[in-house]
Amino acid sequence: MEREKTLDLAAELEREDQHKRASHSISAVQALTNGRVWYLACVGFALAIGLNSMAFWMPQAVKSLSRAYSNTTVGLLVMIPHLLGLVVMIFVSRSSDRKLERRYHAAIPGFAAGMAFVVLGATRSPFLSIGLFCLVALGIYSFYAPFFSLPSEFLTGFSAASGIALINSVANLGGFVGPYAIGAISRTSGSLYGGLALAGVSMLVAAILMLLLPKERRAHAG
Numbered sequence: 001m002e003r004e005k006t007l008d009l010a011a012e013l014e015r016e017d018q019h020k021r022a023s024h025s026i027s028a029v030q031a032l033t034n035g036r037v038w039y040l041a042c043v044g045f046a047l048a049i050g051l052n053s054m055a056f057w058m059p060q061a062v063k064s065l066s067r068a069y070s071n072t073t074v075g076l077l078v079m080i081p082h083l084l085g086l087v088v089m090i091f092v093s094r095s096s097d098r099k100l101e102r103r104y105h106a107a108i109p110g111f112a113a114g115m116a117f118v119v120l121g122a123t124r125s126p127f128l129s130i131g132l133f134c135l136v137a138l139g140i141y142s143f144y145a146p147f148f149s150l151p152s153e154f155l156t157g158f159s160a161a162s163g164i165a166l167i168n169s170v171a172n173l174g175g176f177v178g179p180y181a182i183g184a185i186s187r188t189s190g191s192l193y194g195g196l197a198l199a200g201v202s203m204l205v206a207a208i209l210m211l212l213l214p215k216e217r218r219a220h221a222g
Helices: 002-023 028-032 035-063 071-099 103-122 126-149 157-189 192-211
Strands: none
Touching: 028 157, 035 071, 035 103, 035 126, 035 157, 035 192, 071 103, 071 126, 103 126, 103 192, 126 192, 157 192
């Protein structure tokens, strides 16, 4: 029985792959110039700013909440948002797969993370700040699975490999720019939270871009 289910699933995946190849036949080079791929790359750029800003600056932000916090305490507190983000990410990903819906499953967590980043500057309460960082983490992590499911919906084979590589390359640029920009803003303003607001704006931009994602146009081989 289990073997039959596995064979049925493999056959269904093969049919889907054949359908995509027939209706989305573009080369690897065409994928690199595809407007939809570049649109997703821009989303990835904004998303990576939020992710890397959280990863680089959350420990320092938590450390600044109280002089009594040791490095061990900071490490334990920072672990909480990441663990919660992992759990919520699994549920959001499963819901996205079950409903075959990507746009809102990515955009809604993105808005939550963006607003939490912005509100962080308005509180000095350790409890509330950790709660907001939890919202940041679960929002960013939940964004990723629906987002990276999109390229495989219109790209296959070598075109998928080159398209996803391009999206990741542009996103990595965002991951490089974000933390440095936050550091520069923090030094200028004298407050780390001014820089984190930039990450919040970036996440809001990513969420808006997801909502405005153009409907897929099927490409055919020239």
